[in-house]
Amino acid sequence: MAQRKRQLVSDELTRSALxxxxxxxFDAVTVDEIVNAAGVSKRTFFRYFASKEDVVVQFLADMGAGIHAELAARPAGERPSVALLHAVSVPLAACGDHSERALPVVQLILRTPALLARFLERQEQWRNDLAAELAHRLGLDALADLYPRLAAGTALTAFNTVLQRWSESDGAQNPAELTDQAFTVVAPALDAFALDAV
Amino acid sequence: MAQRKRQLVSDELTRSALxxxxxxxFDAVTVDEIVNAAGVSKRTFFRYFASKEDVVVQFLADMGAGIHAELAARPAGERPSVALLHAVSVPLAACGDHSERALPVVQLILRTPALLARFLERQEQWRNDLAAELAHRLGLDALADLYPRLAAGTALTAFNTVLQRWSESDGAQNPAELTDQAFTVVAPALDAFALDAV
DNA sequence: CCGTTCATGGCACTTGGTGTCAAGACGCAT
DNA sequence: ATGCGTCTTGACACCAAGTGCCATGAACGG
Structure with a gap:
């Protein structure tokens, strides 16, 4: 029950902030204004979010966990390019399905340097997680081999490129379609290891 | 002459800061301490650098321009993977040649979240520049086609992976060698467009 | 009904970063 | 040498982000 109350406060905070x-x-709004709108104190805000950027970026942070979970759920023998395509497709398709809410946030992040910086910093974590998962799938050493990190980074490059194009087109372009296009370009590199193994 | 004086102050500031x-x-040092060590006022510091992070990241910022210039200088008909390999190799080789100075800075950046964030934000700019240059080389539309951005992002992924490995190995691994390895994995994607054209 | 626990609010404080202005250094012409 | 613009700097005040600390009050369990 205390759990739900926390969630309630957090939701109200993100709602007001966004x-x-x-x-x-981003720069024209102070934390004081946000907390006034949400009806809590500034001190409470920073108990829920580590920084002003976090309240926005957090909103997209689940995507990282989502991609990772999706990758882990793919069948073991699947080619890396296919597994990564699906892993990345899920959250991107979700974006397309909820453009009303998602598009403004994505545009805000991509257009605000401070937010973009934090977003990319988070992605570094995603990249490490994905690399570890890939290494596990292929029986490689995530630290010693270059391939897992390269593949994870390349997949996230495709992810970012799709997000950017979707944002710039104001949601006109279909994320799912863009993702497929991006992965047809990138797939040869993602399967490079598998092909070498053959 | 005033130009040289400016350069002198800037150098002293970066020296003291680094x-x-x-x-x-990063967090344990305040700007006041830096400017005291350099013998200038805090206000002057922020006339030279936009933020506390900048004084560190600036140190690597030239690499972006270097990569771009190198790519522009490659022969027109060269395959993208080869052109990008060379473009990225130059600054990485320079790192390897001056490890004494470069390694501590790279390690500081990669280990400090705030610095990493700013560094990645800068790289977004590099990525756009590289994408524009690639589009120009191949007669594509940098905005309409996915390929230029994907290729630029993939090359920078290789760049980052090499930097990370070099940093983690405390300079033991050779950047030039790592770069070659990384690009053998990534090359198939970079040449995807060229192959399609054939 | 009492004590514990936990979230909150308020407050003081540090630090990054900016606007403003006066003072000094330099080049230049008279 | 004198006087005049220009450019750089330092000092000061100021705002906003973020943290430490402590008192308070509400929910919960005995």
């Missing part, structure tokens, strides 16, 4: 930030831009 | 930051860590 509304204000999307409306007036 | 020494202190490498010694005690």
């Amino acid at each position: 509304q204000l930030l999307a409306l007036r831009g | 020494q202190l930051l490498a010694l005690r860590g």
